[in-house]
Amino acid sequence: xxxxxxxxQSLKDNAFHYCAGCGHSITHRLIAEVIDELGxxxxxxxxxxxxxxxxxxxxxxxxxxxxxxxxxxxxxxxxKRTLPDRIVFSYQGDGDLAAIGTAETFxxxxxxxxxxxxxxxxxxxxxxxxxxxxxxxLGQASTTSPPGRSAALDGYPVRMSEILSHLEGARYIERCAxxxxxxxxxxxxxxxxxxxxxxxxxxxxxxxxxxxxxxxxKMTPIEACRWVDEVMSREFPVGVIKDAGAKGPKP
Amino acid sequence: xxxxxxxxxxxxxxxxxxxxGYPITPQNELTEYMAENLRKTEGGTFIxxxxxxxxxxxxxxxxAAGARAMTSSSSPGISLKxxxxxxxxxxxLPAVVVNIMRGGPGLGNILPSQGDYxxxxxxxxxxDYRTIVLAPASVQELADLTMDAFDLADRYRNPVMILxxxxxGQMMEPVVxxxxxxxxxxxxxxxKGAGGGRSKFIRALILDAIRMEEHNWxxxxxxxxxxxxxxxxxxxxxxxxxxxxVAYGTAARIxxxxxxxxxxxxxxxxxxxxxxxxxxxxxxxxxxxERVDTFIVFEMNTGQMLEDVRLALNGAGTVHFYGRPxxxxxxxxxxxxxxxxxxxxxxxxxxxxxxxx
Numbered sequence: 054x055x056x057x058x059x060x061x062q063s064l065k066d067n068a069f070h071y072c073a074g075c076g077h078s079i080t081h082r083l084i085a086e087v088i089d090e091l092g093x094x095x096x097x098x099x100x101x102x103x104x105x106x107x108x109x110x111x112x113x114x115x116x117x118x119x120x121x122x123x124x125x126x127x128x129x130x131x132x133k134r135t136l137p138d139r140i141v142f143s144y145q146g147d148g149d150l151a152a153i154g155t156a157e158t159f160x161x162x163x164x165x166x167x168x169x170x171x172x173x174x175x176x177x178x179x180x181x182x183x184x185x186x187x188x189x190x191l192g193q194a195s196t197t198s199p200p201g202r203s204a205a206l207d208g209y210p211v212r213m214s215e216i217l218s219h220l221e222g223a224r225y226i227e228r229c230a231x232x233x234x235x236x237x238x239x240x241x242x243x244x245x246x247x248x249x250x251x252x253x254x255x256x257x258x259x260x261x262x263x264x265x266x267x268x269x270x271k272m273t274p275i276e277a278c279r280w281v282d283e284v285m286s287r288e289f290p291v292g293v294i295k296d297a298g299a300k301g302p303k304p
Numbered sequence: 305x306x307x308x309x310x311x312x313x314x315x316x317x318x319x320x321x322x323x324x325g326y327p328i329t330p331q332n333e334l335t336e337y338m339a340e341n342l343r344k345t346e347g348g349t350f351i352x353x354x355x356x357x358x359x360x361x362x363x364x365x366x367x368a369a370g371a372r373a374m375t376s377s378s379s380p381g382i383s384l385k386x387x388x389x390x391x392x393x394x395x396x397l398p399a400v401v402v403n404i405m406r407g408g409p410g411l412g413n414i415l416p417s418q419g420d421y422x423x424x425x426x427x428x429x430x431x432d433y434r435t436i437v438l439a440p441a442s443v444q445e446l447a448d449l450t451m452d453a454f455d456l457a458d459r460y461r462n463p464v465m466i467l468x469x470x471x472x473g474q475m476m477e478p479v480v481x482x483x484x485x486x487x488x489x490x491x492x493x494x495x496k497g498a499g500g501g502r503s504k505f506i507r508a509l510i511l512d513a514i515r516m517e518e519h520n521w522x523x524x525x526x527x528x529x530x531x532x533x534x535x536x537x538x539x540x541x542x543x544x545x546x547x548x549x550v551a552y553g554t555a556a557r558i559x560x561x562x563x564x565x566x567x568x569x570x571x572x573x574x575x576x577x578x579x580x581x582x583x584x585x586x587x588x589x590x591x592x593x594e595r596v597d598t599f600i601v602f603e604m605n606t607g608q609m610l611e612d613v614r615l616a617l618n619g620a621g622t623v624h625f626y627g628r629p630x631x632x633x634x635x636x637x638x639x640x641x642x643x644x645x646x647x648x649x650x651x652x653x654x655x656x657x658x659x660x661x
Binding site for chain 1: 321322324349351353354355357358359361362363364365366367368369370371373387388391395495496497498499500501503504505506507508509511
């Protein structure tokens, strides 16, 4: 008998604590599959954030150094500069990356740090219970924007990937979703490309995931997956935002 | 050589291979020295970070990845670094943090001050932790203690702070660099990828209360060992002293000047100078109370180490305080007058009591 499907080696045999229908577990699995496929498990170091993925080290069977809230790109910079031949990725949510850690993310991209950032955009602060995030859509209700996000009072959703794409040091940025099998396959390709670029010394790469959060969106998993397509991806269009990989390794 | 630059040179000689910093006066020469020299050193990384917060978190990453790592700043910037210092302590990662203190609170000014004593010796950031705090009082000591700081950080896997002030950072004195000891840091603590073996993780988040408590007690036991083994202090003219000044860093130098003047006037004053501010030389100070009755705590603040001296004496002896906060550098003359005032008053009282008796 031939084994056709199994747990990636880079994932531990632990049940995810994520809510039913959450996008995190899919993303975890995709990263682990890519690490296995590239054969880099032994030399990959991950940096989990503060947020829903704070105990990602319970799932990834690779070396991991937890970062204080928002500082993932700074911590990853310290690791990568010390061990340039390791594959270093930071895994961050939207509050972590686009609010408290904006400066660290922006400047790591601008320095062209040869790291990969996995950016989970679920349009809310998940772990703390569904507060408004920088990426919360206009009109979207959250516990800190109960009537819906108001442009006048709360500002606009931040398109971090587009902003970062203007920086010379950022070499590859793609926005993906994990709400359908087709999108999941695209996302897997994007992660692989980002890691491959890092291995080739190309520079800063970031993959944003529109990640469904049924619990805090107060939807069923199926409704949440639909909402990604019908509402969220209008504000945050999926696709390649920048690919300067052909420029080769950063000078 | 200038104090700030000496710290940089001592760090590089001690094997520091990662430095991240952010400009702030009066410590800029240290950042500049590292920019100039660390990138020339094999395997050396210098990063001018986007903030103090980013700098200390880069140090956290580099330290976990096995580099001897350092960051530096001055008072307002050290406040920003506290998040990272707390994380380093929680993660049990070695790092050296230099604070070239200036006047505060807030932005304060750029003049020498000792206003960050509480912050440095009580941990500084959130949570139940301590950092080893070294207080140099000369450029030579900046060199020696910087090298020692890396060894101590490795030995206890804990952040070590060099607590100096703008005077120490800016002044120039001759210096001899000692030969650094070879680094002793077990490879098992270095995060470098799992290789063919088991993966590991370093984290500060422990959601389970009992396990978090265990971690706190584990850290506490380590701090007890540090307190037992690593206390350092210097004494100066204490053999025949009737009165003792307790001062550290720049204030201790000023105190030495005052002691010279007092002794010319026949007042037998000595100095006890804590070199480690945490752990604090409480026992040494207490022992002096067996033969000295009057203590003068002298600081460039409104009275911070004063509390530790009072705790050490626990009611034994009289404690006076003289301090100038805000970046004022007190002169030996004004301290002399203060000492004179207190000794004279004390002796006057004694003679009065004798007359009345």
